[in-house]
């Protein structure tokens with residue numbers, strides 16, 4: 001064996017050793033403590049995004065048990081809970097597991113809008129008791145405090161299947177309408193599928209923005225590259241996953257729960273369930 005071939009083989013073996021642990025992708029619980037103005041009692045919110053009808057153990061028990069252990073006050077579902085390719089069984093098992101137990105609020109993502117049976121799926125959510133809040137603000141009383149939840153539609157609500165690019169004027173109009181409600185008063189949360197419009201969201205007075213869609217940028221090098229590629233952001237996405245702040249607005253981007261639905265595997269980018277511990281801002 002030539003010296004060059006030996007070097008190539010050792011290099012490949014080294015790369016394989018680095019890569020293999022990154023392909024191990026069990027569910028990850030990611031917890032954020034949020035200082036929330038005006039709150040008098042702690043509130044626990046679970047953020048679920050981008051399930052894409054993936055499986056988390058028999059009858060989704062892995063996911064449902066993780067949520068039950070947190071005993072959340074609310075569950076916020078940030079879109080792409082259904083997929084437009086995989087069958088709906090895992091999504092329905094999950095929704096039937098959470099909806100009778102917890103108040104659930106939902107905004108659709110692009111993959112829900114890409115389905116021909118979008119209206120039927122939304123009716124299904126209604127029948128399960130999941131509240132759709134896209135285009136609305138709802139006030140929710142939790143443990144003696146009031147939260148205002150604003151839901152923003154995905155840009156595909158207006159653009160239709162096959163259209164490219166995010167926000168057009170209808171999306172911006174809806175955001176502006178919700179943003180106009182965000183002046184003062186109760187703690188304001190904007191639930192949206194899309195993280196890439198954070199500049200726009202931060203121009204209003206939302207306290208907290210919750211998003212998904214980026215799938216953590218699919219491949220990561222922890223501590224060096226926080227995501228390689230995300231839809232609508234391209235290479236090295238700014239909002240792949242994590243905590244962001246701009247002009248007094250915080251944004252949490254979930255890396256989402258998509259696993260077997262994606263063609264490329266996740267690398268060092270575990271699917272995540274986000275736990276938000278809201279605490280009084282003293």
Ligand SMILES: [Fe+2]
Pocket residue numbers: 080109110111193213214
């Ligand atoms: Fe998405």
